[in-house]
Amino acid sequence: xxxxxxxxxxNPNARTIEILxxxxxxxxxxNDHWRTTAYRKAITTLKRHPTRIxxxxxxxLLPNVGPRLAAKIEEIVTTNKLxxxxxxxxxxxxxxxxxxxxxxxxxISQASKWISQxxxxxxxxLAHVNLSTNQRIGIGHxxxxxxxxPRAEVGALAAYVxxxxxxxxxxxxxxxxxxxxxxxxxSGDIDFIVTKKGTTSETDLVPFLDEIVTRLxxxxxxxxxxxxxxxxxxxxxxxxxxxxGCCVLPVEEGRAALGDDFKPRWRRIDFLLVxxxxxxxxxxxxxxxxxxxxxxxxxASKKGMRLNxxxxxxxxxxxxxxxxxxxxxxxxxxxxxxxxxxxxxxWREPKDRWC
Ligand code: DCP
Ligand code: MG
Ligand code: MN
Numbered sequence: 001x002x003x004x005x006x007x008x009x010x011n012p013n014a015r016t017i018e019i020l021x022x023x024x025x026x027x028x029x030x031n032d033h034w035r036t037t038a039y040r041k042a043i044t045t046l047k048r049h050p051t052r053i054x055x056x057x058x059x060x061l062l063p064n065v066g067p068r069l070a071a072k073i074e075e076i077v078t079t080n081k082l083x084x085x086x087x088x089x090x091x092x093x094x095x096x097x098x099x100x101x102x103x104x105x106x107x108i109s110q111a112s113k114w115i116s117q118x119x120x121x122x123x124x125x126l127a128h129v130n131l132s133t134n135q136r137i138g139i140g141h142x143x144x145x146x147x148x149x150p151r152a153e154v155g156a157l158a159a160y161v162x163x164x165x166x167x168x169x170x171x172x173x174x175x176x177x178x179x180x181x182x183x184x185x186x187s188g189d190i191d192f193i194v195t196k197k198g199t200t201s202e203t204d205l206v207p208f209l210d211e212i213v214t215r216l217x218x219x220x221x222x223x224x225x226x227x228x229x230x231x232x233x234x235x236x237x238x239x240x241x242x243x244x245g246c247c248v249l250p251v252e253e254g255r256a257a258l259g260d261d262f263k264p265r266w267r268r269i270d271f272l273l274v275x276x277x278x279x280x281x282x283x284x285x286x287x288x289x290x291x292x293x294x295x296x297x298x299x300a301s302k303k304g305m306r307l308n309x310x311x312x313x314x315x316x317x318x319x320x321x322x323x324x325x326x327x328x329x330x331x332x333x334x335x336x337x338x339x340x341x342x343x344x345x346x347w348r349e350p351k352d353r354w355c
């Protein structure tokens with residue numbers, strides 16, 4: 001199996017062993033017992049070897065390493081990868097890669113790893129892989145989670161959530177951002193921006209979030225919580241300011257909003273906690289789209305400022321390699337239009353932010 005053969009990183013041949021292991025797994029899955037055994041034996045030899053092997057000649061002198069494997073070992077050491085493995089894994093036109101990438105939360109490296117291990121279908125993964133909770137949800141509800149949400153359903157989902165929010169704290173405001181705010185006919189998920197007058201930190205909104213998640217879960221509306229990523233999409237650490245999960249619109253609500261052939265589906269839903277003092281900057285970020293965000297941030301940096309989801313800052317101190325030393329002085333956070341003004345950009349309605 002993969003686990004027992006994983007080399008500790010202190011082993012001088014750890015990287016080589018790791019790649020040979022992927023090859024061995026690959027041949028195991030394709031039922032190539034002869035190659036699987038040959039690779040396994042070579043791995044065992046390398047694990048016991050106290051020094052780093054860098055050439056084919058050195059490798060060939062080891063027990064259980066033939067000339068072809070010796071050449072492969074040299075290739076791994078000099079290129080840090082094995083061509084043969086890459087060909088099997090990361091052909092971007094590969095329909096299997098495409099399939100695996102559609103699983104919620106699965107990126108290129110996970111998808112190609114599974115392919116190199118010989119998995120070809122979602123059922124293969126369910127049967128043989130130790131999946132994370134997110135991955136299991138992504139596969140278990142693959143079809144639903146890859147179906148776009150019609151605009152009318154986003155509206156009905158938002159109305160349902162707002163009714164509960166009203167009971168928890170009528171002063172809290174919920175706005176649907178993302179592609180919905182840009183006027184899209186259909187969305188990949190629902191992005192709720194949650195705020196309240198007078199708040200200056202997202203922790204002010206955490207009790208509300210906890211309560212609404214509890215109630216919506218008890219009501220059967222929220223059907224799964226997804227593990228949060230450690231980093232935001234822009235690379236910033238987000239702490240407890242986000243909640244990711246799945247929801248289902250009750251069938252009666254769906255029929256009322258979308259007609260009698262409404263079919264309840266699992267939908268991706270995000271809650272983003274934003275203090276009032278940062279609302280404008282957060283609106284820009286969570287309205288997007290991502291390309292628009294990149295260009296407006298670049299523009300800010302060209303003007304010596306920095307825009308992120310918390311605000312527009314000036315006098316950001318940077319050390320070597322442009323590494324940020326201080327956040328700088330907040331210029332504006334609250335007001336979306338003012339941020340545009342200060343940047344000297346003509347106001348763009350959300351529907352014109354597709355880029
Ligand atoms: N965002 C970003 N950069 C990313 C991802 C997201 O700036 N790499 C911002 C802009 C997005 C917003 O967050 O509009 C919400 O992210 P989504 O992934 O939900 O994207 P959209 O709502 O725009 O599209 P979709 O309809 O696919 O949900
Ligand atoms: Mg979205
Ligand atoms: Mn989202």
